[in-house]
Amino acid sequence: xxxxxxxDPRVCSIDAAMKVLGEKWAMLALREITFGTRxxxxxxxxxxxxxxxxxxxxxxxxxxxxxTKVQYETNPARYEYELSEAxxxxxxxxxxxxxWGDRYVRTDPExxxxxxxxxxxxxxxxxxxxxxxxxxxxxxxxxxxxxxxQSDLAQTGS
Numbered sequence: 001x002x003x004x005x006x007x008d009p010r011v012c013s014i015d016a017a018m019k020v021l022g023e024k025w026a027m028l029a030l031r032e033i034t035f036g037t038r039x040x041x042x043x044x045x046x047x048x049x050x051x052x053x054x055x056x057x058x059x060x061x062x063x064x065x066x067x068t069k070v071q072y073e074t075n076p077a078r079y080e081y082e083l084s085e086a087x088x089x090x091x092x093x094x095x096x097x098x099x100w101g102d103r104y105v106r107t108d109p110e111x112x113x114x115x116x117x118x119x120x121x122x123x124x125x126x127x128x129x130x131x132x133x134x135x136x137x138x139x140x141x142x143x144x145x146x147x148x149x150q151s152d153l154a155q156t157g158s
Contacts, residue, residue, distance in 0.1 A: 021066075030067075030083075040055075066090070
């Protein structure tokens, strides 16, 4: 007789990152900020998010240290959003997601914006190993130093 297995999720930084970034409006707000749109009303306009949902997402991104809120006017107080150091690290990731969407999801190639790098060529992001320069793909030999699950944390009291 087969026994049902109790789920025991891996402890993983992808899971932790998705708790911060894995919501549509958060990602679209970050897209706008990376494109230079930094004021709340402009982000609402360009994302289509409702004001209350966007406000909540921006607060959560700020609390997570991904963006910072900077006052640009005092009376009345008005703010704009900028990427923090952690947010800057998402720039290449966002462009990789955009590039993937352009290639594999969009069905209207005539409406896909072409992004160019400062060298003038079409931007096609790739992830490379910082040590050897090899392009990271699904055939790359990538290993983890450890494979920890939630039950492991429970046993250590962490």
